[in-house]
Amino acid sequence: MIRYILTIELLFPWNVVFGKKTLERKDKIRNTKLARKRVVFEHTICQLKKYQILSQVYRSREEDYNKNLINIAALYNFKLNFKKIYLNPN
Numbered sequence: 001m002i003r004y005i006l007t008i009e010l011l012f013p014w015n016v017v018f019g020k021k022t023l024e025r026k027d028k029i030r031n032t033k034l035a036r037k038r039v040v041f042e043h044t045i046c047q048l049k050k051y052q053i054l055s056q057v058y059r060s061r062e063e064d065y066n067k068n069l070i071n072i073a074a075l076y077n078f079k080l081n082f083k084k085i086y087l088n089p090n
Contacts (some may be wrong), residue, residue: 047076 009075011034014027023031051072058065 044076048072051075 007014013031013034014023016023054072
């Protein structure tokens with residue numbers, strides 16, 4: 001049985017400190033880069049939730065859920081690759 005280990009690194013945007021009027025330029029650039037990554041991630045989660053098995057309460061074994069999640073992610077990756085290869089032949 002293959003087990004996947006998920007490592008999560010939480011990154012939070014910098015906020016304006018009380019007394020300061022604006023963020024420094026480097027902090028704004030960091031927040032912009034973080035927001036771009038976050039949008040892609042949130043859109044991917046939205047696309048995966050279109051499969052009803054992920055958006056509803058799952059009432060079966062945890063191992064089955066992990067298998068289903070991996071299968072749905074594989075379908076989504078196949079869909080993305082299909083679009084890249086066949087719809088944009090350049």
